[in-house]
Amino acid sequence: MLPPTFSPTASASASPPPPRPIPGSHGPPVIGALRDRLDYFWFQSQDEFFRRRAASNRSTVFRTNIPPTFLGVDPRVIAIVDAAAFTALFDSALVDKRDILIGPYNPGPGFTGGTRVGVYLDTDEPDHERVKSFAISLLHRSAPRWPSVLRSSVDAMLDSVDSDLAAGGGDSPSVNYIVPMQQCIFRFLCKALVGADPSVDWVVDRFGFTILDIWLALQILPTQKVGVIQPLEELLIHSFPLPSFLISPGYNILYRFVEKHGAEAVELAGKEHGIGEKDAIHNLLFVLGFNAFGGFSVFLPFLVAKIGDTGSSELRRRLREEVRAVLRARRAGDEEDDDGGEFGFKDVRGSMPLVRSTVYEMLRMQPPVPLQFGRARKDFVLRSHGDAAFQVAKGEVLCGYQPLAMRDPEVFDRPEEFVPERFLGEEGAKLLQHLYWSNGPETSQPAAGNKQCAAKEVVVDTACMLVAELFRRYDDFEVEGTSFTKLVKRQPAPSLSPATAGAKQ
Template identity: 40%
Template sequence: MGSKASSDIKTPMIFHQDSSDELPLKTIPGSYGMPFFGPIKDRLDFFWFQGQTKFWTSRMEKYQSTVFHVNVAPGPPGFRTSHVVMLLDQKSFPILFDVSKVEKKDVLLANYMPSLSLFGGTRPCVFLDPSEELHAKVKSFVMNIIKLNASKWIPEMQKAALEVFPKWDLEMNEKAKAEVNTHTSQVACNVLVRTVLGRDPAAPGEATLKTDGPSLFRTWLAPFLAPIASIGLPHILEELTFHSFPIPSFVASGTYKKLTNFFEIYGTELLDMAEREHGIDRHEALHNIIFFMGFNAFGGLQLFLPAMVEYVAGAGQKLHDALVKEVRDAVKEEGGSALTVAALRRMELSRSIVYESLRMSPPVAYQYARAKEDITVESHDARYEIKKGELIGGCQPVATRDPRVFKDAEKFVAERFMGEEGKKLIKYVLWGNGPADGKPSVSNKQCAANDLVPLLSQAFLACLFLHYDSFTIFKPTIKGNSVTIHFSSLRKAC
C-alpha cells in the first residue's frame, strides 16, 4: 500500500461538530464484515473496485468519521486477517507514535509478517519494539553511522547528481525524453553506499554490484512488499497469487546473497564497530545494515525523489525561477560552486518544498501499532475507546491532508512551510514513524534518518537548479503502485 504523487489521496470535507472541552464518547463505526469474506471484500475494494483514494474517502463519508473499523491488505486466504482501527486525522494519528501506549512489535505491515529468511533469519530493527533490548543497540548503531558520516552526505549527493545529469541530457538529445526514476534510484544507491561504506558500488571487486544495486534492492524487496501492493498484473492473476499467498523467500535468495556478500566484504569496519561499540552480534549487524540501506534509506529515497520532481515540475516556471535564484545565490554566498550544509540552510524555499512534498507523498504511507492497554483516542470531533491488544493503523497521506490543519490541503503549495508561521506547521508533516520535527532516539520508533532524508532531498533539488533553469515532465505512467516519470524538457543553465 504505497503512496505516489500521481495518485493523490483526496480528503473529503467531513461534517464537524462545534469544538468543546469535552468531546462526546462514541462507538467506533465500521465493520469487519463476515469472517473470511469481509477482509476479501475490503481487499478487492482497495486494489480494484475503488482504489486507494476512494477506499478511504468513501468510508470517511459513509461513517462521517475519521476513525473507523476496517480490514487492510493483504488479508486471507493465506494471510492472517488484519482487523484495524484506522485513524485518519491529525489529532488521533499521533497515538501511533506514542510507545508508552502502543506496541510496535512486528506490525510494520499490520498483521502480515514476511518470512525472516528474507533478512538472513534476523528480525530487523523496524520490527522491534523499543522495549526489546536489541532495538536500542541497533537504533544507536544506525544513528551513529549517520552522525559519523555527517561531512560526506552532501558532497556525495552532489557527486551522484552531477553523474546523472549528462545521462539525462543524452537521453533528451536521442529520445526527446529522459526517465527520472531509474536515474534517481542510482543516485540514491550511490550516495548511500559511497557514504556509509566508503566504496563505489560499481567499483571492480569480488563482490561488486556493478550498476545493479537499485535492481538488486528492488528484487530483494519484491517478495516482502508484493502482498500489500499492486504491480500492474491482470487483476485475477494478482489476486490469486501475490495478494492471496506469501511469496516464498527463496525467489529472492540469490539476490540477497549478492547483497550480503557485498556488505560483508566491504562493510568490515561497520561490523567491527557494531560488535565492539554497540554489543551487536556481527550477523545481526550485517542484516540490519542491509535492511537500513535497502528498505529504510534506498526504498524511501527512490520513491520520494521522483515524487518531489513531479510536484516541482507541475508548479511551473515562476517557482523554477525563484529556485534558480535562491539556490545559486546561496551557493555563491557560501563561497563557490560546491554545495554545503551552510548553503542549504539559506534555501528556505527549497526546504519548504521538501516538507510539502513529504506532506503530499510520504515515502511510507501506512503506520500500525497495537494497544498496550485500554486507551481513549480523540479525533477532532469525538473520543473513541480502543481495547488492549487491538491493532491500530493510519494512512499518512490522508492525515497530512487534514483540512482542519492545512489550508488548501489537497494543493501543493511550495511556500507552505516558509516563515515563522510555516515552520510551526512542520510538526504536522507525519512520516518516518513520527512528526517531521521529532527527534529520533533509542526509546522511540522515529526514523533514524528523520533529518537526513529531508537534507539529502533538498540537496538533490538544489543540484537540479544549479544545473538546469527549468524542466517539464510528460504525464506520468502508472502501472499498479509504480509511477514512472519522464522529463519532456530540460533547459540547462547558461
C-alpha cells in the same frame, strides 16, 4: 475534504463526553475482508478507499479491513485519517510496534537472513535500543562525506541523462530518469552508509539496485496493486506471502559485499553497540535497502516530477532564483566556504527556505510510506479533534493513513493543494508538528527509545540538495511522467573584463 469527526457539543464548563464505540464494520468473516480487499486494490483507489469509509461512517476513526487477507493474518484494523488521532501511533506507552512495519502481514525474517532487524523490534525489546543507536551512529559517521558523495553521484546521473537526451534527437525527445536515479541512489548510499564504493565489484555496481528492487517487491507486493490481468494478481500476488528464496542469491551477493568492503561499519556495530557481525550486516542492508533506497526511490521521483511539471514554471523560477542567490553569495565570499564552492547541508538548512518548504510540502502530499501501524498495548481512549474520543481495546491494530491525516482541514488551509510556501515563516514552522512522514512529528527527534526514522534530517537535506543541484546545473527543465522532456543547461556567468575587474577592486 475529510469529513468532520462527529461528537456531541459540550459547554466550556461541562466535562468531556465519554468515549464512544468506534464506527464501522469488518463485515462477515471472510466475505467482509474479501470485499474490502477488492475495493482497496481494484474498485477504488487507496485514497478513495479511506475517504469513502470516513464519509460513510461520518468519522475520521473507523473500523475496516486492510489487505492482504492471508490465512493466519487478521486484516481487521482501526483506521485513522485525521491529524489529531494519528499522534497515538507515536506514543510507545499506547502502541506496540513489534513485527508490524507494513501491517498485520509480516514478510518474515527470511528476507533478512533470519535476523529480526531493528524496524520489526518494539521499543520494549532489549535489542531495539542497540540497533537504533547503531543506525544513528552510522548516519553521524557518514555525515561529513554525505554531501560530496551525493553531489558526485547526482552529477554522474545527470551526465547520463544529458547524453541520452542529446542522443534521442527527434521533435520531442525524452529520457526516463528512474533507472539513472536508482543507480545514483544506490551508489551514493553504498559509499555514504556502508563506506564502500560499489565499483569495486562489477556485479554489485551494475545489478545492486535491481537486486534491491526485487528484494523490496517480494516483501511488499502482497500489499500493493500491480495492475496485471485479473484474476492472476489476486491469485498469484495477493493470496499468500511471496517466498524469500527467490531473491536469496542476489541478497547474498550484497551480504558478501558489505562483509568484505564495509568492515568499518560492521566493526562499529560490534565495538560500540554490542551487535554481532551477522546481525550488523543484515541490519545495515535493511537500512540501506528498505529504509534508504526504498524510501528515496519512491519519494525523489515524485519530487522531481512535481517541480518539473509544465504547470510549475513559476515555482521553478522562484527555486532557481533562491539557489542561484546562494551560489552568488558564495562566489562573492559572503559565506564561509566549507564545501569547495559547492552546496552542503548548511546551505539547504539555512539559506534555501523555499527549497526546504517545497520538500516538506511534497512529503505532506506524497509521504514515502503512506501507512503506519501500531498494536494497542492496553485499553485506552483515542482522542481526535475537539471532544471526539473512541475506546480502543488492548491488542487492536491501529492503521494510520498519512496522506489523509496530513491533509486534515482542521490543521491545513487548502489541504488538497500543493502549496510550496506552506512551511515558510513562523506560521509555517508551527505546521511542522503535523508533518508525520518519518513515523513522528517533524518537530521531534529520532532517539534510541523511539521508532522515528533515524535519517529524518538527512532525508530532507538530501532531497533539498537534489533540487539545489538541478538548479545549479540547469536554467530550466520539464518532466512528463517519469521522463525529462527538456533540460536547459545553465549559461555560464560572463567573465569580468580587465577594466571592470579593476573598477570592482
